[in-house]
Amino acid sequence: MTHAIPSPQAGAAARAAKRLLPWSLPIVLIIVWQLAAQSGWLSSRVLPAPLDVVKAFWTLTASGELFRHVAVSARRALAGFAIGGALGLLLGLATGSWRRAELLLDTTVQMIRNIPPLALIPLVILWFGIDETAKLFLVALGVFFPVYINTFHGIRSVDAGLIEMGRSYGLRGWSLYRDIILPGALPSILVGVRFSLGFMWVILIVAETISAQEGIGYMTMNAREFLMTDVVLVGILLYALLGKLADQLARGLERRWLSWHPNYSSR
Amino acid sequence: MYFSPEESSQVSEAAARSSNGAALKLRGLEKSFGARRVLRDIDLDIRPGQFVAIVGRSGCGKSTLLRLLASLDEASGGSMQIDGQRGDIRMMFQDSRLLPWKHVIDNVTLGLAPAHRRHAQEVLDRVGLGDRARDWPSRLSGGQRQRIALARALVHSPRLLLLDEPLGALDALTRIEMQQLIESLWLEQGFTAILVTHDVQEAVALADRVLLIEDGAIALDLDIRLARPRERASTGFSACEARILSRVLSSPARDDEAAVPEPVFSNFTRISWAI
Structure with missing residues (x-):
């Protein structure tokens, strides 16, 4: 069997093609969309032309408005994620490691898990009013469960043979946890983190549309009132971009912390 | 490549053995899982530095015995004495x-x-x-x-190395290489070694003494007195292997006479196997 050895140029071209391929469909869609809007076939009340969206994006950026909204939203998202994620991690570690903690907490957590966080909005408004705390609470609640469940599952699915080996090599308590249980649970924990990063934005969008004076959600709701479809689209695209950014971050963590894992190694 | 053929004298080797290896003394050791008795009445003395192989059909209790020695499981009865501390025992x-x-x-x-x-x-x-x-x-x-x-x-x-079928999943060539490596390291360091294997040839190639476990009891205890390095093609080697194999195969999986030691065995150990 013989293989043609690709020339360096052909190799580079193949690599470039591989990079561009995932973007080809969105690009074609945008071109079709622009043509449809220009020909008047698509009303700007339904969808503004992509170029108008870019213009709106530019105006918002130039005025500094966009940056302010994004900063506010990102701060809410990350603060909520930090609180909910940390609680989910701690409780997941506890219930995963101690049978007693599982008996005490797991049933309750599983019950609360089945309530959609967004169904709590009326109650949350009664509790916290309509200011920052309510939004943080909703995001934290939404983020908590994916992290909790995957941490719990991760700890429970650590290879018992490895734990036995660690014990027979003298690892006890914290060293057993640090060297075997935590790294063994890490792939699952990161799946939870990745999932909850996506969910974080979903919750935040809704929370910001209820009542807010700034943030991407506020910007889009406000634009809707004035029928500024181009700004609405800017807001929607921002969510998509930020969501992608968060996912990229989670994947970066996976590549960094799971480089030992054949499925994640970049080499 | 991993095997160093240089032979130290028997005397110094034996001296190194006794200082680096742990001695074992098992009396009436038993293990049951629920109503099932996996090991019964195991009496065993192992000299410091001895290389012991334990063979037997799968499910005969040989791995359980090793897990008891490694303190991975607790015995249901009997006593177990290993000189040295916990950290002196390692399992593969x-x-x-x-x-x-x-x-x-x-x-x-x-x-x-x-x-x-x-x-x-x-x-x-x-x-x-x-x-x-x-x-x-x-x-x-x-x-x-x-x-x-x-x-x-x-x-x-x-001071005691426990090997639980460590080569079971390897291909034939790698196995032989690993056997030579284990043997040379054992000769160098003088630890006591207990190898559980289902490969009789492996047992004869490595061990000073082969134990056959049947239905949770020691059914055969055979000294292998072949000089090292051992030639697998030699008649002595084949005879040892054939003898153990025929003993393993002679009894069907469930057999109560397995607990009774073989009468022929005492004569057998007196025969010295020269290459």
Whole structure:
């Protein structure tokens, strides 16, 4: 069997093609969309032309408005994620490691898990009013469960043979946890983190549309009132971009912390 | 390649044995899982530095015995005496049980202070994988992983090394290579070794003494007095192997007479096997 050895140029071209391929469909869609809007076939009340969206994006950026909204939203998202994620991690570690903690907490957590966080909005408004705390609470609640469940599952699915080996090599308590249980649970924990990063934005969008004076959600709701479809689209695209950014971050963590894992190694 | 043919004199070898190896004394050792008795009435004395192989059909209790010795399971009855401390016993498993998230060198130093890294590197060199210290275990072959597992056990300088079918999953050539490596390290370091295997040839190639366990009891206790390194093609070797095999096959899986020691056996050990 013989293989043609690709020339360096052909190799580079193949690599470039591989990079561009995932973007080809969105690009074609945008071109079709622009043509449809220009020909008047698509009303700007339904969808503004992509170029108008870019213009709106530019105006918002130039005025500094966009940056302010994004900063506010990102701060809410990350603060909520930090609180909910940390609680989910701690409780997941506890219930995963101690049978007693599982008996005490797991049933309750599983019950609360089945309530959609967004169904709590009326109650949350009664509790916290309509200011920052309510939004943080909703995001934290939404983020908590994916992290909790995957941490719990991760700890429970650590290879018992490895734990036995660690014990027979003298690892006890914290060293057993640090060297075997935590790294063994890490792939699952990161799946939870990745999932909850996506969910974080979903919750935040809704929370910001209820009542807010700034943030991407506020910007889009406000634009809707004035029928500024181009700004609405800017807001929607921002969510998509930020969501992608968060996912990229989670994947970066996976590549960094799971480089030992054949499925994640970049080499 | 891993086998050093130089033969030290019998006397100094025996002296090294007694100081580096642990002695074992088992009396009436028993283990039951629920109503099922897996091991019954095991009496066994093992000299320091002896290489003992335990063979038997699968499910006969040989691995259970090893797990009792390693304190991975608790005995249901009887007594077990191993001179030395807990840390003197190391176990090598059939699946290498390397931590996939630690580099090879960190697997070897598992449970040791960082100061032992240099020694760990030496042991890695000794098993022929010194250049793989910074690799992930997932990038190694099955045989290489078992060599790392062996290094991980030996870096503690154990006085008793327990081997639970460590070569069971390897291909024939790698097995022989590993057997030679284990034998040469055993000759060098003088620890007591107990090898559980279902491969009679492996048992005869490595062990001073082969135990056959049937239905949870020792059915045959045979000294192998072949000079080392052992020639698998020699008549003495084949005779030993054939004898153990025929004894294993002579009894069907469930057989109560297995508990009774073989009468022929006492004569048999007097025959010295010269190559």
